Amino acid sequence: MIEEIIERVKLSSKYKDINEKTILEIINIELPKHKNKKSLVKAVKNKLHQIYGAFLNRRDIEKIKSLLLELKRGEKLKKEIISEILQLHQSTRERIGVYEEIYREIFKVTGKPSSIIDLACGLNPFSIPFMNIESPILYYAYDIDSILIETINEFLSILDYQRLAKRKDVLFEDIEDQADICFIFKFLPIAEQIKKGLSLKLLSRVNSEFIIVSFPLKSISGRGKGMLENYSKIFEPILEERHKILERLILENEMFYILIERR
Ligand SMILES: C[S@@+](CC[C@H](N)C(=O)[O-])C[C@H]1O[C@@H](n2cnc3c(N)ncnc32)[C@H](O)[C@@H]1O
Incomplete structure (x- = not known):
């Protein structure tokens, strides 16, 4: 059952790259508070949003990757590129x-x-x-x-x-x-x-x-x-x-x- 909940949470593209151990521990904390799978999955996703989802998104990560390429090519000043990353x-x-x-x-x-x-x-x-x-x-x-x-x-x-x-x-x-x-x-x-x-x-x-x-x-x-x-x-x-x-x-x-x- 826990495996299935992990799979269901990871179906969301937002959480697919998150450490499974984190998802598992949050399931263990939330499990006693919920009677059915649907509300458990929802509660786990809510917690993940609070601890992680509210801070970063996939588009930002793609932007960082392209800024790192610019940094490697030396096209702009290092601190300028870094500030663009820190802005995200x-x-x-x-x-x-x-x-x-x-x-x-x-x-x-x-x-x-x-x-x-x-x-x-x-x-x-x-x-x-x-x-x-x-x-x-x-x-x-x-x-x-x-x-x-x-x-x-x-x-x-x-x-x-x-x-x-x-x-x-x-x-x-x-x-x-x-x-x-x-x-x-x-x-x-x-x-x-x-x-x-x-x-x-x-x-x-x-x-x-x-x-x-x-x-x-x-x-x-x-x-x-x-x-x-x-x-x-x-x-x-x-x-x-x-x-x-x-x-x-x-x-x-x-x-x-x-x-x-x-x-
Ligand atoms: C508010 S941000 C702070 C980021 C950074 N420490 C800073 O102040 O610039 C919280 C960070 O904690 C990370 N995080 C949440 N739970 C975590 C855990 N159990 N272990 C490691 N990192 C975690 C999130 O992915 C997010 O990057």
Whole structure:
């Protein structure tokens, strides 16, 4: 029966490239709440839309592929093409004007890293050139969409970085890699939406000296009132369970926390 539900969800072109483990875990969470297959499939698709479908679409991925070809041919300036890619996703679009400042402020506290893990990365790896890091570092990037991961690996190799992007569900699959810094940008509210308690679990599975967590201060619909108070009230106790907050930064529409593990 579960196999059949997975197949039915994957019939939708929007979800055909998503990690099956993610679909399976969401089915397991939703299963007890539904009496028939039809409403279960609908609920699973709704959850997938909340965690994934609202952010990326196939046309955007095709656009990234063609921009990467332009980048390879060297027809336009690297930062110009990269900004066009970052424009395609709300989270990265909002940061374009402040990306250099974000990384400058983070690295002021952490030092320049030689490795980074970017969890639920979306398009964020395309911002590497804004980090002003001189030579290639190890950049692990995980997300649940295999086509997105292919384009990130393509980009990493254009930059002479190792192809370390992997399709991975960061909530339900192991995170084996280790890095100086771990980014978890705009993802903890999504983890809590899937199941309460998952964000604390995720934080305790990360193996990095520093973790940078961020929260949106404006929702997709543009409303933002009270998000700062809400997120700080809900998430600061979770962040402080195993980590110390070294710094809070507000840049553009986003709140960043720099965390270090308590010893
Ligand atoms: C709001 S976007 C944030 C993207 C990126 N971190 C940023 O801030 O630019 C959420 C991302 O989480 C990814 N995602 C959702 N659930 C996931 C999971 N369980 N494991 C890995 N990635 C996931 C989605 O595909 C999407 O790219």
